[in-house]
Amino acid sequence: xxxxxxxxxxxxxxxxxxxxxxxxxxxxLRGIDLSVSAxxxxxxIGGNGAGKSTLMKIIMGIYSCxxxxxxxxxxxxxxxxxxxxxxxxxxxxxxxxxxxxNMTVLENILMGFAGNEAELKKRVAQHMKELGVxxxxxxxxxxxxxxxQQLVELLRGLMxxxxxxxxxxxxxxxxxxxxxxxxxxxxxxxSKGISMIYITHRLNEVFEIATSxxxxxxxxxTLEGPVESFTKEMLIQGLLPKDAQAxxxxxxxxxxxxxxxxxxxxxxxxxxxxxxxxxxxxLYPGEILGIAGVVxxxxxxxxxxxxxxxxxxxxxxxxxxKDITGMSTKQILKEGINFVPEDRHxxxxxxxxSISSNTTSALLSGGEIGKVNMNRRRQREISKKYVDDFxxxxxxxxxxxxxxxxxxxxxxxxxxxxxTKPKVVxxxxxxRGIDAAARSDVYGIIRQLKxxxxxxxxxxxxxxxxxxxxxxxxxxxxxxINGEFSRGEITQDVLTSASFGIAQERTV
Ligand code: ADP
Ligand code: MG
Numbered sequence: 001x002x003x004x005x006x007x008x009x010x011x012x013x014x015x016x017x018x019x020x021x022x023x024x025x026x027x028x029l030r031g032i033d034l035s036v037s038a039x040x041x042x043x044x045i046g047g048n049g050a051g052k053s054t055l056m057k058i059i060m061g062i063y064s065c066x067x068x069x070x071x072x073x074x075x076x077x078x079x080x081x082x083x084x085x086x087x088x089x090x091x092x093x094x095x096x097x098x099x100x101x102n103m104t105v106l107e108n109i110l111m112g113f114a115g116n117e118a119e120l121k122k123r124v125a126q127h128m129k130e131l132g133v134x135x136x137x138x139x140x141x142x143x144x145x146x147x148x149q150q151l152v153e154l155l156r157g158l159m160x161x162x163x164x165x166x167x168x169x170x171x172x173x174x175x176x177x178x179x180x181x182x183x184x185x186x187x188x189x190x191s192k193g194i195s196m197i198y199i200t201h202r203l204n205e206v207f208e209i210a211t212s213x214x215x216x217x218x219x220x221x222t223l224e225g226p227v228e229s230f231t232k233e234m235l236i237q238g239l240l241p242k243d244a245q246a247x248x249x250x251x252x253x254x255x256x257x258x259x260x261x262x263x264x265x266x267x268x269x270x271x272x273x274x275x276x277x278x279x280x281x282x283l284y285p286g287e288i289l290g291i292a293g294v295v296x297x298x299x300x301x302x303x304x305x306x307x308x309x310x311x312x313x314x315x316x317x318x319x320x321x322k323d324i325t326g327m328s329t330k331q332i333l334k335e336g337i338n339f340v341p342e343d344r345h346x347x348x349x350x351x352x353x354s355i356s357s358n359t360t361s362a363l364l365s366g367g368e369i370g371k372v373n374m375n376r377r378r379q380r381e382i383s384k385k386y387v388d389d390f391x392x393x394x395x396x397x398x399x400x401x402x403x404x405x406x407x408x409x410x411x412x413x414x415x416x417x418x419x420t421k422p423k424v425v426x427x428x429x430x431x432r433g434i435d436a437a438a439r440s441d442v443y444g445i446i447r448q449l450k451x452x453x454x455x456x457x458x459x460x461x462x463x464x465x466x467x468x469x470x471x472x473x474x475x476x477x478x479x480x481i482n483g484e485f486s487r488g489e490i491t492q493d494v495l496t497s498a499s500f501g502i503a504q505e506r507t508v
């Protein structure tokens with residue numbers, strides 16, 4: 001390894017100074033200082049979009065920074081490229097696994113390694129044993145679950161013998177047992193003097209594995225120090241946005257839902273699937289039910305299973321009293337549930353089609369009209385109405401949807417779901433990556449859905465969003481519902497605590 005190893009204890013192994021980074025107009029890092037010494041595990045925590053992954057990619061040389069410097073063993077490093085970071089002994093296990101789908105597990109792990117294959121294989125086997133993982137090395141990467149892919153990424157990282165190992169939310173898809181095995185391995189690395197940066201959403205893990213902790217908010221490190229100097233409550237306070245003085249919001253002009261006069265439109269009963277267990281709740285017409293929780297808590301799995309995309313393991317879902325458990329997505333759409341996915345680029349839109357045909361595409365595939373060839377004029381009529389209603393900023397209905405900003409694309413997607421006159425609309429992270437102005441328009445559309453009597457089920461990692469919109473909220477922690485809050489009870493504090501599993505711990 002290039003860097004010298006006989007450094008004094010007082011010189012951090014890795015130090016980043018005043019790192020700044022913007023993506024276009026979006027200023028993501030506003031001057032970050034962070035250092036890690038030998039044998040230290042720095043837990044980096046912070047809400048979605050705080051800039052954690054961006055910072056790690058800069059350290060790994062995947063992104064360049066606009067300004068700032070990186071020192072290794074006290075000496076300025078010219079990273080800038082992954083190869084240089086690797087040569088300096090840095091390795092990043094990324095948040096999203098990036099495997100070559102058509103290659104085997106072994107080929108993926110050994111990518112970029114030269115040497116005796118039998119020996120390398122032995123080392124892989126040894127690391128698998130330590131991690132308590134039993135993966136067939138000949139499996140193709142495209143047959144692996146997300147958790148398995150993450151384990152392969154981890155194995156890749158361990159094989160690198162890095163001096164500075166960065167783990168970006170490695171545990172969000174792992175089971176409790178796998179996390180414990182990972183911690184055993186991390187403790188062993190720690191005792192060998194390896195430096196680690198560990199990103200997580202789970203505060204318990206901070207106290208279990210970290211030596212120090214740093215909280216990142218809006219591109220700045222707002223709080224840091226040795227882990228002993230913090231309590232969990234202090235970390236939660238540090239995670240909250242500045243102006244969130246536990247105030248209850250938005251009572252003005254918000255018609256309370258009269259639950260006593262209503263029958264639930266959706267009843268979820270002892271429902272289990274991959275990633276969530278024994279979930280029960282009701283959803284009422286004209287209500288916005290927020291589902292809060294941290295990434296990896298099982299929320300996306302829950303709603304996509306309700307929508308028929310993933311397999312139900314047990315339990316029931318009733319829509320207006322009718323059992324729809326296990327129906328296909330197509331049938332469920334017909335029954336009156338609509339789904340606006342988080343990743344509208346992957347699932348939501350036909351980028352190369354016009355705004356008009358995107359707005360009505362849900363109708364074409366089994367909505368109210370159900371015919372393959374919808375009259376172009378009718379398409380335009382419907383689209384025009386929605387564009388006007390929602391103040392979508394467009395030049396022409398025939399423009400390609402890809403030419404719109406993210407916020408306006410999202411309005412088209414939600415408008416499309418409305419056009420089928422659904423009973424229930426499920427929204428997954430409706431405003432992720434959307435600028436503030438479009439966000440308030442999207443909020444307006446969601447309220448319009450509610451006022452039209454549609455039941456809205458909204459997954460959001462943005463707690464402010466849940467506080468602002470929800471009539472009721474449930475929190476999901478490690479695949480189970482651990483809290484339910486009426487509008488009057490919903491505050492940032494309460495939801496944040498429950499999302500991190502605090503409320504649950506207090507009651508047991
Ligand atoms: P975190 O890991 O803390 O959740 P990220 O670093 O992933 O946060 O994202 C921080 C911000 O940077 C977000 O607003 C995100 O949209 C933006 N961002 C991240 N990567 C890119 C990219 N490649 N291009 C444009 N914007 C990006
Ligand atoms: Mg991230």
